[in-house]
Amino acid sequence: MQESEDSYVRVAVLIMLWLALFASICATLIHWLGPVHRTMDLIIPPTASMMFGGLIVALMRRPWWLQAIVQVALVVAALALIAPAWFYTLHAVSTPGMRLIDVLPPVPSLFVMLLVMVMIFIPGRRAFVLALLCWLLIALPVLVYLALHPREMWMPRGIDLLMAYGPVSIMVVVLLPVQRGLAGTIRRMASERARMEVMLHRDPLTGIHNRRLGERVLRDLFNGAHAAGLIMLDMDGFKAINDTHGHPVGDRVLQAVAGRCKALLREDECISRWGGEEFLVIVPGIDAAGLHMVAERLQMAIARLPVAPVLRVTASFGATMIDGADNFDTVLQRVDRALYAAKEQGGNCVVLVTAGLAAAGVLAPG
Ligand SMILES: Nc1nc2c(ncn2[C@@H]2O[C@H](COP(=O)(O)OP(=O)(O)OP(=O)(O)O)[C@@H](O)[C@H]2O)c(=O)[nH]1
Structure with a gap:
């Protein structure tokens, strides 16, 4: 300025x-x-x-x-x-x-x-x-x-x-x-x-973008012709963390997870807090294999995150590429389904779903 x-x-x-x-x-x-x-x-x-x-x-x-x-x-x-x-x-x-x-x-x-x-x-x-x-x-x-x-x-x-x-x-x-x-x-x-x-688009707890900005970035993606992928991640057993250690510790976990993920992502990749313990990552200019690798990197980084007194923090990941026939709602529904599948498989894993709804890749717990 x-x-x-x-x-x-x-x-x-x-x-x-x-x-x-x-x-x-x-x-x-x-x-x-x-x-x-x-x-x-x-x-x-x-x-x-x-x-x-x-x-x-x-x-x-x-x-x-x-x-x-x-x-x-x-x-x-x-x-x-x-x-x-x-x-x-x-x-x-x-x-x-x-x-x-x-x-x-x-x-x-x-x-x-x-x-x-x-x-x-x-x-x-x-x-x-x-x-x-x-x-x-x-x-x-x-x-x-x-x-x-x-x-x-x-x-x-x-x-x-x-x-x-x-x-x-x-x-x-x-x-x-x-x-x-x-x-x-x-x-x-x-x-x-x-x-x-800035305040309007920032999540006050974690300091990363909030859902409002995540939605705006996602809508803007549909105006461009570039390939892009979505990753939705949701903390595993987060209610138990809150119940065992208290809400302030739960808050610290969310802050640590958001900070670590942001540090691992590039400038043009956007992470926003989508809901309570749910985050959406938008990755432009990537293919399905690359998207899977990004999700894998985040998954492993979270599993190694030390947030005392919580012994282990993990998250489940759903991922999908934006397809030419997609709109805002269809791609979110698909990434949600991928996340649900990851939870069904016991959590702490990545499930990538293609536009045909077939599970294309699962990363086993590390
Ligand atoms: N500390 C803290 N907790 C939050 C916040 N937002 C949501 N939560 C809590 O996150 C918990 C989410 O619980 P669930 O939806 O059952 O998720 P979970 O326990 O992780 O279960 P799975 O997702 O099935 O692994 C609830 O207890 C919410 O109160 C927040 O900002 N801070």
Whole structure:
């Protein structure tokens, strides 16, 4: 979960860096190809392009530097906006006849983008502090200048600057945390839902899948064309274990049996607690001989299981392959019959029944 979240953030940062590189290359072209050449405008955009390009390479080569790269990118972007804000404001103040609205490059939209990035990538309250710092260093000098030069302020460019550095900035700083809160709530709900889903399909005593999930896996098998087999196992003389040693010991036996069987099965093989002391094993991609061997392995492992003070624990096994003509009910009836036959033969054995209902193999008690 954490891994996938990290890679998601990495991709988001990479996209942000590519967009920043694109924006700074555009700014470079605009200033270099435009009719008026001012030194600062000719230097800052290409420098920023190189910095963002370098950060992209660094992130691709050293993904674990993610946090540091984000911070450097934000500092680069902030410096690229602080420098013209102060330089041109002071220049306009100190040069008679020069108007700030004529010389300030079109950076307000980039300032809004910087605020968005700060609010997205900087966690918690630090985002507000940094956003305020950016506003003080980038927007405030321009706003103070405009307040002192009302004729410029009420020109279309002046109003544009007022809007970007005023209400639009406030909207970004307020709306993004709200969005972040919503995203957090959705994430929490999703993980709660995943937890409930696990609980819904887990047997509380043994920790393995419950019947609900076993049934779902079995139904899904009928949608696929692959060969699969079923093994139903039932503890022998379990009532006597409970009666002799008590229910808690019986519970421990069930837990030990479930744990041992699960450990012996592969990832794609599913064991579920079907009833009190009955378990269903679903084995995909297997033939009848292989299924018999799996059941045999489980039978022997259970017979060797030490669960003090019970001297010997055994189980009976019915097994069958899913036939092309089978449905959910017919295959369960057949595996049940196989289990019944194993019990009839004295227990602690495996009976494999084919679709023709003939007992195809019996493993004698070990
Ligand atoms: N300790 C414990 N016992 C359980 C649990 N669920 C069912 N049982 C007991 O399992 C016993 C099953 O008894 P039976 O159906 O007669 O089975 P058995 O004694 O194994 O007899 P055979 O299957 O014929 O060998 C009952 O006594 C149930 O109370 C459980 O979760 N914990």
